[in-house]
Amino acid sequence: MLQEFIRAMFLIFMAEMGDKTQILAIAFATKYKVKKVLMGIFIGSLLNHGLAVILGAYLSTLIPIQTIQIIAGFSFVVFALWSLKLEEDAEKEKKKENFGAVITVAIAFFIGELGDKTQLTTIMLAADARFPFIILMGTVSGMVITGGLGIIVGSKLGDKIPELAIKLVSASIFMFFGVTKLYAALPTAYINQVSLTIFALLLSGTTAWMLVPLFKIHKQGKLSAFKQTAKELYAFYHQMNQQMNHICLGESKCGACQKNNCIIGYTKTLIKKGNDGEETTQLYHLIDLQKSLSKNYDRDKIIEGLGITLKFIKYYQGSEDELDAVNQIRQNLEMLLFNKHIDEVKNLAKYIKYIEQIDSKAADQLIANM
Structure with missing residues (x-):
């Protein structure tokens, strides 16, 4: 038996x-x-x-x-x-x-x-x-x-x-x-x-x-779909984790770490859960993180991170379902920059034009980073 x-x-x-x-x-x-x-x-x-x-x-x-x-x-x-x-x-x-x-x-x-x-x-x-x-x-x-x-x-x-x-x-x-x-x-x-x-x-x-x-x-x-998906997602999450470490002010400037009660800590959680293949939908409402949005983060680093995210979305060939965590990371970076987020990115050219209406300088930096 x-x-x-x-x-x-x-x-x-x-x-x-x-x-x-x-x-x-x-x-x-x-x-x-x-x-x-x-x-x-x-x-x-x-x-x-x-x-x-x-x-x-x-x-x-x-x-x-x-x-x-x-x-x-x-x-x-x-x-x-x-x-x-x-x-x-x-x-x-x-x-x-x-x-x-x-x-x-x-x-x-x-x-x-x-x-x-x-x-x-x-x-x-x-x-x-x-x-x-x-x-x-x-x-x-x-x-x-x-x-x-x-x-x-x-x-x-x-x-x-x-x-x-x-x-x-x-x-x-x-x-x-x-x-x-x-x-x-x-x-x-x-x-x-x-x-x-x-x-x-x-x-x-x-x-x-x-x-x-x-x-x-x-x-x-050459890589199969299985390996290509794993490689691209792994590389993106690893790069974004490093980028968020650069954006984070640290306890010396920010005080005791608030973890998921801070938009930076919450974004790091999204990165970890996305990399681990765990569910990331509606972990927190962005409005709950409003207090942490007013801190003096490095604007250039945030724009660089958003550029990395948009470039990944632009060239990624996998399933749209795999972009759930990626898009939530994008929205968090948008909240840091503009105090508002964009629901979805269907057309990158239209997205950039929309950003130009909000902040033309940021739009120019994004184009340079992509």
Whole structure:
């Protein structure tokens, strides 16, 4: 029983490492609390894999177990090659919030995993299992762990994610399970020197064909959407944290630190929560920070920080949901400069023109900083 659980969890974990599940988890974690995202992943995966387990268990009553094992063996080999597939940058779909965070994430993961290799893997595992329910728990646990790790890795490690290594390890594990299962399940009449040679040549040739573009992209240093998102957000938050340290007056001039009761401290909290993938919506109302706005901050440093933020927004190619914390940081800097904030930046040229009406000198400095 425990062996089936660990095997199912491990296979799903390796199948989804670096896959769209982690990208989707990061996207949702920028908008919702991490706990709600993980709960949504759990519910969506439970429903999706529950269907797979039922189908897999039903198959075992219709098809001889040896045939199922052979199908499973070939499936794992296919999944190994699938893991080496060069994915195009996945689109992070904008999900409506009509049903709340947990249900929104659950629906996204249920639909996103339909027909995916993890669902097919679950079918194969359940068809060959003594305890299908344990398989379900194992696969769902693997999905939740992978999603959670994706959120942590994306927010903490930035450009240090070993994406190519993950794909190679994942493919190797599926290949190992597939080949060993085929060797154990196929009739001995089919296991001879000729068939083994043909199989080895086809498999090695296909694997080499799949690996060439992967190594080419790796050599060129190109980044996937997953790595690019993590790298850009990590760099921005790190730079802005340093900038806020320059703007902060310090206790020698400002007195005891007020933390979130000061707009500088509150902005630092936004930066930390954004970098950690935590929810940042409506932590405080800007009007509550009015007292700290009247202090003698370095205006040039504030404009420099706003320029950094606007430049990031201008060139960022990721999901708009990931800009929630960034836009709140922008609004705080606007409050420091103009004692008012702008709700959104849809067009940068129009934004600059609006700033010119408020403070032409600041607008000129912003353009210079961008």
